[in-house]
Amino acid sequence: MAERLSPLARFTPVSADDLRIAEIPFLTQINLRVDPKSRAAADIGLALGAPLPTEPGTCTSAGADVLWMGPDEWLVVGPVGDGLEETIRTAAGTAHVGITDVSAQRTVVAVDGPRSRDLLAHGCALDLHPRVFGPGRCAQTMLARAQVVLAAREDDGFRVFVRSSFAGYLADWLLDAAAEYLPEGTVTSR
Template identity: 60%
Template sequence: MADAVLPAARRSPLAHAADRLAAVGRDTGGALELSELPLLTQIDVRLDPKGAAADAVGLALGLQLPAEPDTVVRAGNLSVLSLGPDEWLVLGPPGSRQDLESRIREAGGDEPVSVTDVSAQRTTLVVSGPRARDLLAHGCPLDLHPRAFRAGRCAQTTLARAQVVLVAPDEPGGGFRVLVRSSFAGYLTDWLLDAATEWRA
């Protein structure tokens, strides 16, 4: 009998860039910090926001699904991003996919609910430090001033022409989360590293 084939362990698309990302903080004297949040669980959820499933799913996740597009709700180690009138992206820690999927599907009951694991589709870069907004402004068309893009906001936009989901820092001085498709992660990392040289100490 043939040996069972075990699935290959997932590897972050930016595992090879960890040292270069970490060096930015040192090279810029702390003006910028770049890092990756690898292998986050990402579940795309679509349902009727006015149906019974919306409240039930929110209850199962311990939060209320954000009703306003381009907003974020957080509870514990979960974040839920509103990507449209009937679409949300649930972000959880690595390894939580099965639990989150089960909770969402069970809460949805007989209601029409789409639950799709998109964890492998994107990775997450964190851009923080006093110059984080300036760095991102070099390649992003959004107004990133704190009055316009503040805590609790997110947006589907472009950064250096790559499609991303950008999440505002939780608090002043916190880091921006940049969710980028895995196939563009290396390109965007190279762009960020190059743009960061402006603030080299």
């Protein structure tokens, strides 16, 4: 059987007291497009454990993570291969809904620890202060000139969704930007 290789398979996770960077590979990601006022949207919300978030820049994580991507668009993120697409398809029935598996489009980099905001702020123009961008917030923006989706989680944790082809670049950039927060000698790839 062919071995599945993640975009950051060759990236060595870094872990320090204040900062941890690691890839979370192969998460199931479903792009969902549906009229937020439709019956189907309510049914899908029910199946996913929480109503689809309609406030721009917010996400819910009752069961799967549901990230707001646009007024009629969401990104549903679940663990590796858990039949997420089937769940949504069943809930949507025959309604006018767009459901696309985009798992291979992006990989996820977890940036955790008290220094995570400082690190991301090196390359991101958004205000990442917990008062503005606390748990439950998400945003599509640029991080170090690469298009990313940022999702803030509890305890200063972030998930950075980055296009597979940009993942290597972004991981290198993160390591470089993190140099001042990591003990000497942690970053060996440069």
